Amino acid sequence: MLEIYPGELEVEAIFSRWYAWGAKRNFGAWVTFVGTVRAEGGIEALSFDIYEPLLRSWFDGWQQRAQEVGAVVRMAHSRGNVPVHTSSYMAAVFSPRRRVALELLEAFVEDFKANAPIWKYDVRNGERIYAKDRSQPLAGSGLLDL
Amino acid sequence: MLEIYPGELEVEAIFSRWYAWGAKRNFGAWVTFVGTVRAEGGIEALSFDIYEPLLRSWFDGWQQRAQEVGAVVRMAHSRGNVPVHTSSYMAAVFSPRRRVALELLEAFVEDFKANAPIWKYDVRNGERIYAKDRSQPLAGSGLLDL
Amino acid sequence: MVRVEFLGPIGKEAMEVEAKDLRELAQILKADEQLRGWLKECAVAVNDRLVDDLDTKLHDGDRVVLLPPVCGG
């Protein structure tokens, strides 16, 4: 349910697979979020590092939380460079009920922003520059700063 | 931005068109809702009537509201019969910002349920049965009940 | 003449009536057996705008629609 791809996401192919998966399982409501790289600040791409073991355990926690309300979460994220106007992030919630789906997606995406172990870089002239000003410290940061 | 189709929606084709439209326009966040007909209560399909003039003015009001926050709403809905495990309803919000997109989609879909002039029928053995117990009276109902 | 249409599940043909306002139209519709049950559940639009005032005037060529409880999606 957690998919990691090199480079930009093939949004339509992923969407089609997810749709077929959910329709067969009798989910009535399906919500998706797609994040696309905006052309701004003169960047040519964004680039991402992922720490997969922690991302997987974070995601598994959400899957459990979804399961308790009869829902399923899915997510796809890029690793490496993602050019402007292409997509780096997709998240989805399948549920028997629409309200559950919408609320869960909102909570999931917010928590993703705060807690997923992913690092973002602007790419300018082929150079990767850490997007420090847009990054958030994880809970417990500074522990080793004696 | 409001699309009405006879029968079930071609979800993947609509999604692909919307995606291409939004990516080109530099929207960073895109959320979609897809409603699929669940196999329950022995129905073979749902069926819909739409009163298009009022649906369009309701939708135009939302488009204006979206515009004020830099967003765009899109919607597709079926008219006539929609078999189980296929989809009758898609809604989407495109926005530069993710939080706007998620909140607007939630508000849009809720308001849609309460105010869109659409009538739903269960289809059993080829017969259309008004889904009265699941329907909500529009604001101002009962005006002519002297 | 005013044209009155019955949407969704009401299943009644449109009709043309003479009525100077919604109050007068309500009296006319009340007399129709088939409609009586629907009136308390229906919203009303005149020329495709929902209205909430029985004193809404009607004019020749106006179009009134009755909208029973809805359920999209």
Add this chain to the structure above:
Amino acid sequence: MVRVEFLGPIGKEAMEVEAKDLRELAQILKADEQLRGWLKECAVAVNDRLVDDLDTKLHDGDRVVLLPPVCGG
């Protein structure tokens, strides 16, 4: 020996150190010029679990990772 990895933008090779707990590890890392600025911004995971206690014991073969501020999506 404990293996220490530096994730994302820190850009430093993993290292092997001797440390009986996180407090001792912190002392060692503090001595590294390149790391000093990062320590106050980094979260810490031991064997892929985030920890928040400096007295967390370390054992031979443990894997510690330093996680700088994140921004997915």
